Amino acid sequence: MNSIFLEQEETRSKDELKQELDSLEIQMFRMKENINKIAKYAEVISIDQTKENDWVVIYAYKEGSTCQLMLHNCARPYRGKWNSAIQAEFKGDGNLHIADIKGEENQGYGSILIKHLKDVARDDNFQYITGDIVKRDFDHVERLKHFYSKHNFDVKIDHEEQYGEIIWNDL
Template structure:
Protein backbone atom coordinates (compact mmCIF):
# COMPACT_ATOMS: atom_id res chain seq x y z
CA UNK A 1 0.00 0.00 0.00
CA UNK A 2 2.69 2.49 0.99
CA UNK A 3 4.80 1.63 -2.04
CA UNK A 4 1.80 2.25 -4.30
CA UNK A 5 1.19 5.67 -2.74
CA UNK A 6 4.80 6.62 -3.26
CA UNK A 7 4.72 5.51 -6.91
CA UNK A 8 1.45 7.30 -7.62
CA UNK A 9 2.89 10.59 -6.41
CA UNK A 10 6.07 10.12 -8.47
CA UNK A 11 8.29 10.87 -5.50
CA UNK A 12 12.03 10.65 -5.85
CA UNK A 13 14.04 8.18 -3.82
CA UNK A 14 15.41 11.11 -1.80
CA UNK A 15 11.89 12.32 -0.97
CA UNK A 16 10.85 8.84 0.11
CA UNK A 17 13.98 8.45 2.23
CA UNK A 18 13.35 11.83 3.88
CA UNK A 19 9.74 10.87 4.70
CA UNK A 20 10.82 7.55 6.15
CA UNK A 21 13.56 9.20 8.20
CA UNK A 22 11.06 11.74 9.56
CA UNK A 23 8.63 8.95 10.42
CA UNK A 24 11.38 6.97 12.14
CA UNK A 25 12.36 10.00 14.25
CA UNK A 26 8.72 10.64 15.21
CA UNK A 27 8.22 7.00 16.18
CA UNK A 28 11.38 7.03 18.30
CA UNK A 29 10.21 10.24 20.02
CA UNK A 30 6.73 8.77 20.46
CA UNK A 31 8.15 5.75 22.24
CA UNK A 32 10.21 7.93 24.58
CA UNK A 33 7.36 10.40 25.08
CA UNK A 34 4.94 7.63 26.02
CA UNK A 35 7.41 6.28 28.60
CA UNK A 36 7.74 9.73 30.20
CA UNK A 37 4.04 10.63 30.06
CA UNK A 38 2.97 7.24 31.49
CA UNK A 39 4.97 7.94 34.66
CA UNK A 40 2.40 10.54 35.69
CA UNK A 41 -0.72 10.29 33.50
CA UNK A 42 -2.98 7.76 31.82
CA UNK A 43 -2.13 7.24 28.15
CA UNK A 44 -5.36 7.20 26.15
CA UNK A 45 -4.17 6.80 22.59
CA UNK A 46 -1.93 7.94 19.77
CA UNK A 47 -3.30 9.80 16.77
CA UNK A 48 -2.23 11.90 13.80
CA UNK A 49 -2.70 15.61 13.14
CA UNK A 50 -3.84 17.16 9.88
CA UNK A 51 -0.19 17.52 8.85
CA UNK A 52 0.49 13.83 9.67
CA UNK A 53 2.45 14.39 12.88
CA UNK A 54 1.97 11.72 15.51
CA UNK A 55 0.57 12.84 18.86
CA UNK A 56 0.15 11.16 22.24
CA UNK A 57 -3.21 11.67 23.94
CA UNK A 58 -3.22 11.35 27.73
CA UNK A 59 -5.47 12.22 30.64
CA UNK A 60 -5.58 13.30 34.23
CA UNK A 61 -8.96 12.12 35.51
CA UNK A 62 -10.38 12.87 38.92
CA UNK A 63 -13.80 12.56 40.51
CA UNK A 64 -14.71 16.22 39.93
CA UNK A 65 -12.67 17.16 36.85
CA UNK A 66 -10.60 15.79 34.02
CA UNK A 67 -8.03 17.11 31.63
CA UNK A 68 -7.30 15.49 28.28
CA UNK A 69 -3.92 16.52 26.94
CA UNK A 70 -1.98 16.11 23.73
CA UNK A 71 1.74 16.09 23.02
CA UNK A 72 3.03 16.35 19.44
CA UNK A 73 5.87 13.90 18.78
CA UNK A 74 7.73 16.43 16.65
CA UNK A 75 9.58 17.23 19.90
CA UNK A 76 10.67 15.41 23.04
CA UNK A 77 8.27 15.53 25.99
CA UNK A 78 9.51 17.96 28.65
CA UNK A 79 6.54 17.85 31.01
CA UNK A 80 4.18 20.21 29.15
CA UNK A 81 1.34 19.51 26.78
CA UNK A 82 0.83 21.14 23.36
CA UNK A 83 -2.96 21.31 23.82
CA UNK A 84 -5.54 20.40 26.46
CA UNK A 85 -9.25 20.31 27.18
CA UNK A 86 -10.10 20.99 30.81
CA UNK A 87 -13.53 19.81 31.89
CA UNK A 88 -15.46 19.30 35.09
CA UNK A 89 -18.18 16.85 36.01
CA UNK A 90 -21.25 18.95 36.81
CA UNK A 91 -23.21 15.84 37.76
CA UNK A 92 -23.40 12.19 36.68
CA UNK A 93 -24.97 13.22 33.35
CA UNK A 94 -22.90 16.28 32.35
CA UNK A 95 -19.29 17.10 31.52
CA UNK A 96 -18.75 20.85 31.26
CA UNK A 97 -15.86 22.16 29.16
CA UNK A 98 -14.00 24.74 31.23
CA UNK A 99 -11.31 25.59 28.67
CA UNK A 100 -9.51 24.46 25.54
CA UNK A 101 -5.90 25.56 25.29
CA UNK A 102 -3.20 25.14 22.68
CA UNK A 103 -1.96 26.17 19.29
CA UNK A 104 -4.55 27.02 16.66
CA UNK A 105 -5.04 25.44 13.24
CA UNK A 106 -3.06 22.29 13.95
CA UNK A 107 -6.06 20.00 14.50
CA UNK A 108 -5.24 19.56 18.19
CA UNK A 109 -8.64 20.80 19.38
CA UNK A 110 -10.51 18.41 17.09
CA UNK A 111 -8.43 15.45 18.23
CA UNK A 112 -9.02 16.34 21.88
CA UNK A 113 -12.75 16.92 21.34
CA UNK A 114 -13.10 13.45 19.80
CA UNK A 115 -11.46 11.91 22.85
CA UNK A 116 -13.62 13.97 25.23
CA UNK A 117 -16.70 12.64 23.43
CA UNK A 118 -15.32 9.11 23.68
CA UNK A 119 -14.70 9.60 27.40
CA UNK A 120 -18.29 10.84 27.87
CA UNK A 121 -19.62 7.85 25.95
CA UNK A 122 -17.50 5.35 27.93
CA UNK A 123 -18.59 6.90 31.24
CA UNK A 124 -22.25 7.00 30.12
CA UNK A 125 -22.36 10.80 30.42
CA UNK A 126 -25.25 12.22 28.39
CA UNK A 127 -24.27 15.86 27.94
CA UNK A 128 -21.18 17.85 27.09
CA UNK A 129 -21.71 21.54 27.75
CA UNK A 130 -19.64 24.68 27.95
CA UNK A 131 -19.66 28.45 28.07
CA UNK A 132 -18.21 31.04 25.76
CA UNK A 133 -17.15 33.93 27.96
CA UNK A 134 -16.07 37.52 27.38
CA UNK A 135 -12.36 36.64 27.03
CA UNK A 136 -13.32 34.38 24.08
CA UNK A 137 -14.99 37.10 22.02
CA UNK A 138 -11.83 38.09 20.18
CA UNK A 139 -12.12 34.67 18.46
CA UNK A 140 -15.82 33.90 18.87
CA UNK A 141 -16.39 33.19 15.16
CA UNK A 142 -13.63 30.58 15.17
CA UNK A 143 -15.12 29.00 18.32
CA UNK A 144 -18.59 28.91 16.78
CA UNK A 145 -17.20 27.16 13.70
CA UNK A 146 -15.22 24.69 15.83
CA UNK A 147 -18.15 23.72 18.06
CA UNK A 148 -20.63 23.47 15.18
CA UNK A 149 -18.16 21.26 13.30
CA UNK A 150 -18.25 18.97 16.33
CA UNK A 151 -22.08 18.86 16.45
CA UNK A 152 -22.66 21.33 19.25
CA UNK A 153 -25.59 23.71 19.40
CA UNK A 154 -24.09 27.18 19.88
CA UNK A 155 -26.05 30.08 21.32
CA UNK A 156 -24.31 33.47 21.38
CA UNK A 157 -25.42 36.75 22.92
CA UNK A 158 -23.10 39.30 21.28
CA UNK A 159 -24.46 42.15 23.40
CA UNK A 160 -23.64 40.41 26.68
CA UNK A 161 -20.57 38.70 25.19
CA UNK A 162 -21.68 35.32 26.45
CA UNK A 163 -22.52 32.01 24.87
CA UNK A 164 -23.48 28.44 25.66
CA UNK A 165 -22.71 25.21 23.90
CA UNK A 166 -24.24 21.75 24.22
CA UNK A 167 -23.32 18.67 22.26
CA UNK A 168 -26.31 17.41 20.30
CA UNK A 169 -25.00 13.99 19.28
CA UNK A 170 -26.75 12.06 22.02
Protein backbone atom coordinates in the same frame (compact mmCIF):
# COMPACT_ATOMS: atom_id res chain seq x y z
CA MET B 1 14.56 15.89 -22.94
CA ASN B 2 11.48 14.19 -21.53
CA SER B 3 13.54 11.31 -20.13
CA ILE B 4 15.78 13.78 -18.23
CA PHE B 5 12.71 15.46 -16.75
CA LEU B 6 11.25 12.09 -15.72
CA GLU B 7 14.56 11.04 -14.09
CA GLN B 8 14.67 14.28 -12.10
CA GLU B 9 11.04 13.86 -11.06
CA GLU B 10 11.66 10.23 -10.02
CA THR B 11 14.81 11.16 -8.04
CA ARG B 12 13.03 14.00 -6.30
CA SER B 13 10.16 11.72 -5.35
CA LYS B 14 12.57 9.15 -3.90
CA ASP B 15 14.31 11.87 -1.88
CA GLU B 16 10.98 13.16 -0.63
CA LEU B 17 9.93 9.64 0.30
CA LYS B 18 13.18 9.04 2.17
CA GLN B 19 12.75 12.30 4.07
CA GLU B 20 9.16 11.35 4.96
CA LEU B 21 10.24 7.89 6.14
CA ASP B 22 13.08 9.37 8.21
CA SER B 23 10.63 11.77 9.85
CA LEU B 24 8.21 8.93 10.57
CA GLU B 25 10.98 6.83 12.09
CA ILE B 26 12.01 9.68 14.39
CA GLN B 27 8.38 10.27 15.42
CA MET B 28 7.88 6.57 16.21
CA PHE B 29 11.03 6.51 18.34
CA ARG B 30 9.95 9.68 20.14
CA MET B 31 6.42 8.31 20.56
CA LYS B 32 7.78 5.29 22.41
CA GLU B 33 9.98 7.49 24.61
CA ASN B 34 7.20 10.03 25.17
CA ILE B 35 4.63 7.39 26.13
CA ASN B 36 7.07 5.84 28.61
CA LYS B 37 7.59 9.24 30.28
CA ILE B 38 3.94 10.30 30.24
CA ALA B 39 2.66 6.94 31.54
CA LYS B 40 4.58 7.41 34.78
CA TYR B 41 2.11 10.04 35.97
CA ALA B 42 -0.89 10.15 33.58
CA GLU B 43 -3.20 7.77 31.77
CA VAL B 44 -2.21 7.46 28.11
CA ILE B 45 -5.56 7.15 26.37
CA SER B 46 -4.64 7.16 22.69
CA ILE B 47 -2.31 8.01 19.87
CA ASP B 48 -3.59 9.88 16.83
CA GLN B 49 -2.44 11.86 13.80
CA THR B 50 -2.83 15.55 13.02
CA LYS B 51 -4.00 16.95 9.70
CA GLU B 52 -0.27 17.31 8.87
CA ASN B 53 0.24 13.57 9.63
CA ASP B 54 2.25 14.21 12.81
CA TRP B 55 1.77 11.57 15.48
CA VAL B 56 0.46 12.76 18.84
CA VAL B 57 -0.03 11.17 22.26
CA ILE B 58 -3.28 11.95 24.08
CA TYR B 59 -3.23 11.50 27.84
CA ALA B 60 -5.48 12.32 30.78
CA TYR B 61 -5.52 13.29 34.42
CA LYS B 62 -8.76 12.46 36.16
CA GLU B 63 -9.10 13.55 39.74
CA GLY B 64 -12.42 13.76 41.54
CA SER B 65 -14.85 15.64 39.34
CA THR B 66 -12.20 17.09 37.01
CA CYS B 67 -10.66 15.75 33.86
CA GLN B 68 -7.87 17.21 31.79
CA LEU B 69 -6.99 15.79 28.38
CA MET B 70 -3.61 16.77 27.02
CA LEU B 71 -1.88 16.26 23.70
CA HIS B 72 1.81 16.07 22.90
CA ASN B 73 3.22 16.11 19.36
CA CYS B 74 5.78 13.33 18.83
CA ALA B 75 7.78 15.47 16.42
CA ARG B 76 9.38 16.76 19.64
CA PRO B 77 10.67 14.99 22.74
CA TYR B 78 8.38 15.19 25.77
CA ARG B 79 9.77 17.46 28.48
CA GLY B 80 6.77 17.73 30.80
CA LYS B 81 4.75 20.17 28.70
CA TRP B 82 1.74 19.55 26.48
CA ASN B 83 0.98 21.23 23.15
CA SER B 84 -2.76 21.52 23.80
CA ALA B 85 -5.23 20.66 26.56
CA ILE B 86 -8.93 20.58 27.44
CA GLN B 87 -10.02 21.01 31.04
CA ALA B 88 -13.47 19.67 31.91
CA GLU B 89 -15.61 18.95 34.94
CA PHE B 90 -17.94 16.00 35.47
CA LYS B 91 -21.35 17.29 36.53
CA GLY B 92 -23.89 15.12 38.33
CA ASP B 93 -26.59 15.49 35.66
CA GLY B 94 -24.93 13.40 32.92
CA ASN B 95 -22.95 16.41 31.78
CA LEU B 96 -19.25 16.90 31.11
CA HIS B 97 -18.61 20.66 31.15
CA ILE B 98 -15.66 22.17 29.26
CA ALA B 99 -13.91 24.74 31.45
CA ASP B 100 -11.13 25.72 29.03
CA ILE B 101 -9.21 24.76 25.90
CA LYS B 102 -5.59 25.90 25.74
CA GLY B 103 -2.65 25.46 23.46
CA GLU B 104 -1.29 25.94 19.99
CA GLU B 105 -3.82 27.10 17.41
CA ASN B 106 -4.47 25.92 13.85
CA GLN B 107 -2.66 22.61 14.28
CA GLY B 108 -5.77 20.39 14.52
CA TYR B 109 -5.00 19.67 18.19
CA GLY B 110 -8.36 20.98 19.43
CA SER B 111 -10.23 18.71 17.01
CA ILE B 112 -8.28 15.68 18.17
CA LEU B 113 -8.91 16.54 21.83
CA ILE B 114 -12.65 17.11 21.27
CA LYS B 115 -12.89 13.71 19.57
CA HIS B 116 -11.25 12.05 22.57
CA LEU B 117 -13.29 14.09 25.06
CA LYS B 118 -16.42 12.65 23.42
CA ASP B 119 -14.95 9.17 23.96
CA VAL B 120 -14.32 9.98 27.64
CA ALA B 121 -17.92 11.19 28.00
CA ARG B 122 -19.24 7.99 26.41
CA ASP B 123 -16.95 5.76 28.49
CA ASP B 124 -18.13 7.45 31.68
CA ASN B 125 -21.82 7.41 30.58
CA PHE B 126 -22.17 11.17 30.17
CA GLN B 127 -24.70 12.09 27.51
CA TYR B 128 -23.84 15.78 27.23
CA ILE B 129 -20.78 17.94 26.82
CA THR B 130 -21.42 21.61 27.53
CA GLY B 131 -19.39 24.77 27.76
CA ASP B 132 -19.61 28.52 27.96
CA ILE B 133 -18.28 31.15 25.62
CA VAL B 134 -17.42 34.12 27.81
CA LYS B 135 -16.56 37.76 27.22
CA ARG B 136 -12.79 37.11 26.94
CA ASP B 137 -13.54 34.74 24.01
CA PHE B 138 -15.32 37.34 21.89
CA ASP B 139 -12.20 38.44 20.05
CA HIS B 140 -12.35 35.02 18.34
CA VAL B 141 -16.03 34.07 18.79
CA GLU B 142 -16.63 33.30 15.09
CA ARG B 143 -13.69 30.88 15.07
CA LEU B 144 -15.10 29.19 18.21
CA LYS B 145 -18.56 29.00 16.65
CA HIS B 146 -17.11 27.35 13.54
CA PHE B 147 -14.98 24.95 15.61
CA TYR B 148 -17.82 23.73 17.82
CA SER B 149 -20.33 23.56 14.96
CA LYS B 150 -17.84 21.44 12.99
CA HIS B 151 -17.84 18.99 15.92
CA ASN B 152 -21.64 18.74 16.09
CA PHE B 153 -22.20 21.06 19.04
CA ASP B 154 -25.24 23.31 19.17
CA VAL B 155 -23.85 26.82 19.53
CA LYS B 156 -25.88 29.73 20.87
CA ILE B 157 -24.27 33.18 20.87
CA ASP B 158 -25.63 36.38 22.41
CA HIS B 159 -23.47 39.09 20.85
CA GLU B 160 -25.11 41.86 22.85
CA GLU B 161 -24.33 40.21 26.22
CA GLN B 162 -21.07 38.70 24.88
CA TYR B 163 -21.99 35.25 26.11
CA GLY B 164 -22.57 31.89 24.51
CA GLU B 165 -23.31 28.26 25.25
CA ILE B 166 -22.31 25.05 23.54
CA ILE B 167 -24.03 21.67 23.90
CA TRP B 168 -23.18 18.28 22.42
CA ASN B 169 -25.75 15.55 22.90
CA ASP B 170 -24.71 11.94 22.36
CA LEU B 171 -27.99 10.53 21.07
